[in-house]
């Protein structure tokens with residue numbers, strides 16, 4: 001953990017805090033960030049000190065704004081990683097598989113792949129200024145798998161389709177109303193609220209919680225296989241003129257023009 005640059009990992013009385021630490025990029029993740037997140041979750045998994053995990057972002061503005069679109073513009077990928085792969089599927093997997101409750105402490109913007117991260121956490125507690133939404137179709141990306149199927153399970157088909165097909169931003173209050181988050185609190189009370197939820201969890205049987213989490217996961221496992229197919233497609237799509245229009249528009253701070261891609 002001492003060689004980490006993008007993530008911090010701390011344990012406080014049974015609760016592991018995993019923090020994405022790239023506030024100047026709204027805590028967007030690059031491949032290295034994903035590697036460090038996976039290692040942090042595994043560390044919490046293996047630690048007998050840890051009974052609950054909180055995932056959050058550094059600063060007050062962003063939880064996570066998804067894949068780093070500046071990096072993507074610069075190098076055409078998400079940068080170097082330990083394996084040479086961009087292991088976002090492994091990150092999704094470990095959040096689901098770690099047999100301890102994971103709480104998203106949504107301290108600001110949770111957009112794109114960052115929205116998917118909070119969605120996959122077992123519980124989400126949001127600051128009242130948090131903003132939620134998907135952005136892939138605006139920047140030439142998508143997360144079809146857990147990002148669509150599990151979202152529809154959580155909030156219903158119509159709302160999931162609205163989120164993906166319009167790419168709007170939603171307030172914390174709206175997210176609570178839709179069942180996307182468990183609780184909303186003033187920003188300065190977020191950490192204390194997460195601590196209080198973790199303290200309740202820490203009173204309970206770890207084995208019972210482990211089996212309950214595995215049982216709850218079982219019903220949505222097939223979305224992982226769908227996601228694998230989608231990632232294969234996304235890799236090809238990411239190199240297309242259509243996707244490059246999306247990513248260029250974000251970096252040039254203009255609206256994308258996808259009009260010429262409507263045909264097929």
Ligand SMILES: CC(C)(COP(=O)(O)OP(=O)(O)OC[C@H]1O[C@@H](n2cnc3c(N)ncnc32)[C@H](O)[C@@H]1OP(=O)(O)O)[C@@H](O)C(=O)NCCC(=O)NCCSC(=O)CCC(=O)c1ccccc1C(=O)O
Nearest residue numbers: 025026028065066067068069070088112113135136139141
């Ligand atoms: C996040 C915003 C809604 C915030 O808006 P606002 O509050 O107005 O602030 P801004 O001025 O826009 O942003 C502040 C500052 O942060 C920079 N920034 C924000 N987001 C990113 C980002 N994602 N990457 C890099 N940098 C970012 C922004 O440029 C500003 O910097 P300046 O230097 O001041 O200009 C808004 O910013 C926004 O909409 N951001 C983009 C969100 C987005 O498109 N995210 C990516 C969606 S797609 C995705 O996450 C892919 C997921 C993924 O990686 C994946 C997952 C599963 C399978 C495969 C893949 C894959 O391969 O892609």
